[in-house]
Amino acid sequence: MDNLKQFISDHRSEFDDRRPPEGMWMRIESKLPRSAAPKIRFLNRQLIAAATVLLLVGVAFVAGQLSAKKASVHDIYPEFAETESYFQRKIDSKKRAVAVHATDSTWVDDIHQLEMVMNELRAELVRNPEASKGDIIQAMIDNYNIRLEIMDRILEKTNDKTYLNTKPSNDDNPE
Amino acid sequence: MKTNPVERDLVKDCIKGKRDAQYRLYTRYDGAMYNVCLRMMKKREDAEDALQDAFVDVFRKLHTFRFESTLGAWIKRIVVNNCLNLLKKQKDFIVQLENIPEISVDDNKREEDLDVQSFTVQRIKEAIQFLPSGYRVICSLYLFEGYDHQEIATFLGISESTSKSQLHRAKRKIKNSLLSHG
Numbered sequence: 001m002d003n004l005k006q007f008i009s010d011h012r013s014e015f016d017d018r019r020p021p022e023g024m025w026m027r028i029e030s031k032l033p034r035s036a037a038p039k040i041r042f043l044n045r046q047l048i049a050a051a052t053v054l055l056l057v058g059v060a061f062v063a064g065q066l067s068a069k070k071a072s073v074h075d076i077y078p079e080f081a082e083t084e085s086y087f088q089r090k091i092d093s094k095k096r097a098v099a100v101h102a103t104d105s106t107w108v109d110d111i112h113q114l115e116m117v118m119n120e121l122r123a124e125l126v127r128n129p130e131a132s133k134g135d136i137i138q139a140m141i142d143n144y145n146i147r148l149e150i151m152d153r154i155l156e157k158t159n160d161k162t163y164l165n166t167k168p169s170n171d172d173n174p175e
Numbered sequence: 176m177k178t179n180p181v182e183r184d185l186v187k188d189c190i191k192g193k194r195d196a197q198y199r200l201y202t203r204y205d206g207a208m209y210n211v212c213l214r215m216m217k218k219r220e221d222a223e224d225a226l227q228d229a230f231v232d233v234f235r236k237l238h239t240f241r242f243e244s245t246l247g248a249w250i251k252r253i254v255v256n257n258c259l260n261l262l263k264k265q266k267d268f269i270v271q272l273e274n275i276p277e278i279s280v281d282d283n284k285r286e287e288d289l290d291v292q293s294f295t296v297q298r299i300k301e302a303i304q305f306l307p308s309g310y311r312v313i314c315s316l317y318l319f320e321g322y323d324h325q326e327i328a329t330f331l332g333i334s335e336s337t338s339k340s341q342l343h344r345a346k347r348k349i350k351n352s353l354l355s356h357g
Contacts, residue, residue, distance in 0.1 A: 004349070005318050007299070011296050014296045025201055028234075029194070
């Protein structure tokens, strides 16, 4: 064995000193099949409405109670910032594709409802950061995934090759 | 190969889709694999993308793991392949691999050892990070990850002699870099 390889082998732990960002597991988990909740098989307005109601009931009591200036979600949970920006880029990119290809505009309302739910979740996390933080973060990730899934289903229906070509947008490859 | 029964149970639970088991497997290897990605990809964002894609692949393919190697070695191959998939999309990476003339085996034999006195972890890290992508990847695979030239040649789709030449030249560059800091 040459002496450089030997030196690296002897000091391996010092070379392996970097840690992945905190949000990395969330990014990976968001791409894995759901372990408990069944996947949405098709775009179903009633299902979305039911999900919306359930989520809203859970956090409704905080609606309207927030003062104008409070700590942001990212102050409380900084490692989530990167995950959010990752999802947000994907959603923005997909929204542009759907806007071009959707045959009607009902999706806008669906996405808007989910965005409102997201605002409530965000507010609840800020209001009460310690209680069930993990559950709220999971609900936020589910919310992002449902939005992406809704838009994916619209795009699948359009069966448009153009979309497939534009899919790896620059938005998905942050510099 | 003897397998650790705890690891075997962990793998089984991951295959069943148990999220807590998947998280435990991830935290067992995330640090080591992230450092593999950082050395190969150089840019932090690229390393993170490679790590994410690799672990998604790991959980998708885990049912094919036959305990013929260690779980860590199996995961590392997936990590390396994901890094290479991303690097191959960078045009200059392929050009670098192809455009380096081979050197004779005699040259390899004459290769003198680097001066151990000039070695520090930090200097070696910097020297490797400043290598062109092709050299950096071969150095990472050979010096850090313990693959031999036959395996590296298979990973990269190059000949073994090209792999040897590249390593030789990369080490010469590292030596120059270490001397210039000495």
